[in-house]
Amino acid sequence: MDSPYEGLADEHADTEDRWAFGTGFAEARPGVDAALPAGVDGADLALYCRMLGDDALVMAQRLIQWCTAAPELEEEVALANIALDLIGQARPLLARAGRADGTGRDEDALAYHRDASEFRNVRLVEAPNGDFARSTARLLVFATWRLAVFTRLAGSADPVLAAVAEKGAKELAYHRDYAVQWTLRLGDGTRHSHERMTEGVAAVWPLLGELFAPHAVETRLAAAGVAVDPADTREETVGVLARVLEAATLDRPDEVPPPAPGGRDGVHSGELAPLLAELQAVAREHPEATW
Amino acid sequence: MVTGADAAERRARAVAGSVPDPELPMLTLADLGVLRGVEVTADGTVRVSLTPTYSGCPALAEMGADVRRRLAEAGYGRVEVRTVLSPAWSSDWITERGRRALADHGVSPPGPAPARAPGPVPLVLGPTRPAVRCPRCGSADTEELSRFGATSCRALWRCRACREPFEHFKEI
Numbered sequence: 001m002d003s004p005y006e007g008l009a010d011e012h013a014d015t016e017d018r019w020a021f022g023t024g025f026a027e028a029r030p031g032v033d034a035a036l037p038a039g040v041d042g043a044d045l046a047l048y049c050r051m052l053g054d055d056a057l058v059m060a061q062r063l064i065q066w067c068t069a070a071p072e073l074e075e076e077v078a079l080a081n082i083a084l085d086l087i088g089q090a091r092p093l094l095a096r097a098g099r100a101d102g103t104g105r106d107e108d109a110l111a112y113h114r115d116a117s118e119f120r121n122v123r124l125v126e127a128p129n130g131d132f133a134r135s136t137a138r139l140l141v142f143a144t145w146r147l148a149v150f151t152r153l154a155g156s157a158d159p160v161l162a163a164v165a166e167k168g169a170k171e172l173a174y175h176r177d178y179a180v181q182w183t184l185r186l187g188d189g190t191r192h193s194h195e196r197m198t199e200g201v202a203a204v205w206p207l208l209g210e211l212f213a214p215h216a217v218e219t220r221l222a223a224a225g226v227a228v229d230p231a232d233t234r235e236e237t238v239g240v241l242a243r244v245l246e247a248a249t250l251d252r253p254d255e256v257p258p259p260a261p262g263g264r265d266g267v268h269s270g271e272l273a274p275l276l277a278e279l280q281a282v283a284r285e286h287p288e289a290t291w
Numbered sequence: 292m293v294t295g296a297d298a299a300e301r302r303a304r305a306v307a308g309s310v311p312d313p314e315l316p317m318l319t320l321a322d323l324g325v326l327r328g329v330e331v332t333a334d335g336t337v338r339v340s341l342t343p344t345y346s347g348c349p350a351l352a353e354m355g356a357d358v359r360r361r362l363a364e365a366g367y368g369r370v371e372v373r374t375v376l377s378p379a380w381s382s383d384w385i386t387e388r389g390r391r392a393l394a395d396h397g398v399s400p401p402g403p404a405p406a407r408a409p410g411p412v413p414l415v416l417g418p419t420r421p422a423v424r425c426p427r428c429g430s431a432d433t434e435e436l437s438r439f440g441a442t443s444c445r446a447l448w449r450c451r452a453c454r455e456p457f458e459h460f461k462e463i
Contacts, residue, residue: 031375074437074447081439088346092376147412163376167346170379170463173405173412178438180416240414247416 032095037157040224044217045158046101047120048227050110051215051264052149052161053093054121056086057111058272059142061279062129071132078178082139085171089164096160112283116272122263124207126272133186133193134200140179141204144240145211147172148233157225180244187248198250205253211237213259296331303337304329306365313353314442317392320354324384327375336369337362342380345443345463382444382463393460399426399448401460423459425450435459 036042060083070076091107098105124142129135150172153165186197212234214222221227238256245252261267283289307329308321320326320341328340339358343351355372362370382401385393390400402421423433430452437447445458 031373074439077441078437078439081443084347084349084443085345086347088343088348091346151409151411159377163379164346167343167376167379169412170407171346174438174461174463176412177415180414181438184416236411243414244416 031163032092032160033099034159036100037224037226040158040221040226042100042102044221045226046097046099047217048221049093049097049100049161051120051218052164053090053097053110054119054263055125055142055146056090056093057279058119058121058275059125060084060086060090061275062125062135063139065129066132066135075132079135082175082178085168085175089168089171092160092164108283112280116268116276117266119268119272119276120264120266121272122207122210123269124204124211126263126269126275127204127207128271130200130203131196133196134203136179136182136186137197137200137204139175140183140244141208141211141237141241143172143176143179144244145233145237147176148236148240149228149230152228152232155225156227161226176240183244183250184248187245187250194249197248201245201250202253206257208238209257209259210262210264212256213264215264218264299335300329300331302365303331303339303362303367306361306367307337307339307358310354310357310361313350313357315393315398315444317396318385318389320358322386322389322392324386324389325354325380334369335367336371337367338371338373340373340375342375344380346376348443350442380463382460385460394426397426397457398445399423399457399459401462404462421459421462423448425453425455426457427455428453 036045063079063083063086066079067076070079090111094107094110098107098110124138127138129138147169150165150169153161154169156162156165183197186193188194189197212230214229214231218227218229222229234256242252304326308319308326310320312318312320312323312325315323323344325342325344326339327342328338330338332338339355339362341351341354341358351374355374358372359370381404383404385401393400402423422431423435424431425433428450430450432451433448434451435446436449436456440447440458444461444463446461447456448459449456
């Protein structure tokens with residue numbers, strides 16, 4: 001037998017569509033073609049969906065880079081599970097973006113066939129993983145901030161954003177909890193783990209400013225009750241981080257730095273393009289493939 | 292009075308609801324609480340609504356395919372399966388029968404899901420672990436090994452009394 005999968009296919013010839021390597025899954029998108037809320041510009045809504053979708057997609061890609069590289073198998077499983085939740089959040093957001101902007105692009109077209117300058121994720125998520133402490137610090141910041149966004153977004157006038165946020169908030173609360181427990185363990189651990197965690201927080205902190213800087217699209221959509229003004233999440237996010245760092249016996253870096261032009265405008269660090277090359281290689285090499 | 296359409300809908304609901312979960316086959320989709328609606332339209336199309344347990348649950352596509360196949364076998368020619376995200380699934384929706392089936396198969400069923408008031412989710416710095424009993428020996432002397440497990444919905448635990456590891460269905 002040439003391939004172990006052929007045996008499976010023979011054995012389950014009548015139930016081929018049960019198997020992940022089967023074809024023809026037609027998963028109904030969860031209402032992504034729902035009508036736009038009155039008075040909302042489709043291009044604005046699409047861009048906002050891409051911001052939130054790209055944050056999740058790029059963060060997920062960073063997290064799965066820990067597979068085969070984490071300190072323990074359990075943490076690889078944990079980080080891959082968190083990544084899977086985030087991919088699940090990204091999919092309806094990107095699908096909604098493709099409908100709202102009128103291009104009809106599906107989630108795969110947006111995930112696999114855009115270049116770095118077309119991604120609208122914040123720079124926090126594209127920054128390199130560094131060591132486990134630095135990745136923990138980034139996950140703590142990301143989950144805390146995104147949870148603050150999603151609990152507010154659950155009341156969005158856009159039904160897709162509201163549904164994705166209501167569901168995603170439960171998952172993000174669990175992700176934050178995971179990152180909090182590791183921050184406490186490493187910060188309030190050995191002298192060495194304390195040093196590494198301190199360095200991790202210091203490396204991530206300069207990327208905080210962008211999280212709270214509203215883009216013009218966010219401001220317009222927030223006025224229409226569709227988006228969350230990220231400035232409104234600053235107090236909660238910084239407050240939670242301060243409490244966690246204090247409990248972990250870590251010094252809090254002084255100020256949240258002012259935002260520089262960045263990911264929300266498609267201006268990225270040099271780290272994003274190689275990450276996307278890895279993410280997109282198979283789909284671009286085999287554009288006719290289905291899965 | 293039970294009309295023909297009502298009977299067709301009840302039968303379709305029973306067929307769709309009896310489909311086993313692909314990853315936890317001791318549970319049906321009805322037990323898991325992911326079957327959110329079954330209706331038969333005027334032209335005889337069966338419209339099934341499923342909700343994922345977690346946003347990224349990879350089993351959702353298989354669930355839809357299984358529901359389509361079972362309904363086709365039961366004689367329903369036109370089937371539409373739709374995904375709904377809201378209201379978000381909760382482990383509280385697992386039926387009593389489902390909880391017993393989990394425990395019978397060595398998976399400790401979830402306790403009550405955390406209450407969610409509107410507004411910010413409170414930060415908990417101390418242990419947030421639920422009280423979990425060993426599904427094999429019933430001891431409450433258990434510990435969490437990992438907050439994440441083989442699928443999104445399960446965590447890995449160990450019983451200190453009988454020394455056996457087991458899976459716990461996460462509260463969400």
